[in-house]
Amino acid sequence: MAKPNGQRGNRHWGHALFAASLAAWATFFGLAWFVEGLQKLLVIDRLDLGSSVPIALSAVFGIPVVFLVCFLIGIPALILAESLKLAKWWQAASLGAAVGALLAAALLMIPTDPSRSLLDIAVVLPLANFILTGAAAGIAAWASLWLDGKYRKAVRQPEA
Numbered sequence: 001m002a003k004p005n006g007q008r009g010n011r012h013w014g015h016a017l018f019a020a021s022l023a024a025w026a027t028f029f030g031l032a033w034f035v036e037g038l039q040k041l042l043v044i045d046r047l048d049l050g051s052s053v054p055i056a057l058s059a060v061f062g063i064p065v066v067f068l069v070c071f072l073i074g075i076p077a078l079i080l081a082e083s084l085k086l087a088k089w090w091q092a093a094s095l096g097a098a099v100g101a102l103l104a105a106a107l108l109m110i111p112t113d114p115s116r117s118l119l120d121i122a123v124v125l126p127l128a129n130f131i132l133t134g135a136a137a138g139i140a141a142w143a144s145l146w147l148d149g150k151y152r153k154a155v156r157q158p159e160a
Contacts (some may be wrong), residue, residue: 012148013078016141020096020139028066028133029059034123070137073099078141084136089142096138097131104130 032055077099086095104127 012145013075013149016078016144017071017074018067019144020074020137020141021067024070024133024137025059025063025066027134028129029055029062029142031132032058035129060129069103073103074141077138088141090145092138092142093135094138096134096141098134098135099138100131101127102132103134 036055077095081092081095086092106124107127107130
């Protein structure tokens with residue numbers, strides 16, 4: 001049976017992953033710029049106007065990386081969400097935050113300066129950025145699927 005005009009199929013993961021990628025990119029680099037600006041406000045003597053250039057370059061060249069990561073991690077996350085029958089926005093945000101936390105934990109495995117504590121603000125803020133980025137990507141993917149009609153409740157029109 002053919003679907004009525006304007007009605008889409010059930011799975012639009014490509015749209016959802018694209019929306020998640022855009023949300024992840026905007027959140028990650030937006031928060032990075034926010035934290036840098038906050039750092040400049042709180043530490044007056046470190047005011048350096050040239051330090052936002054590396055973040056800007058990372059934002060421009062990070063677009064393909066964000067898309068690749070969102071598609072590679074997003075497909076298993078969507079499969080997990082469907083198998084667990086997650087259908088609410090807060091569940092998508094929680095799953096996205098969990099994925100962001102796993103990415104942050106993986107980053108902690110990369111050897112860095114051994115004198116830094118895990119509770120150092122320079123470590124905590126980037127890790128929190130990954131968690132918030134994951135939550136934003138999860139909500140964007142959910143919103144895309146919701147707009148495609150996947151999670152809307154069927155609304156019956158009264159027959160005339």
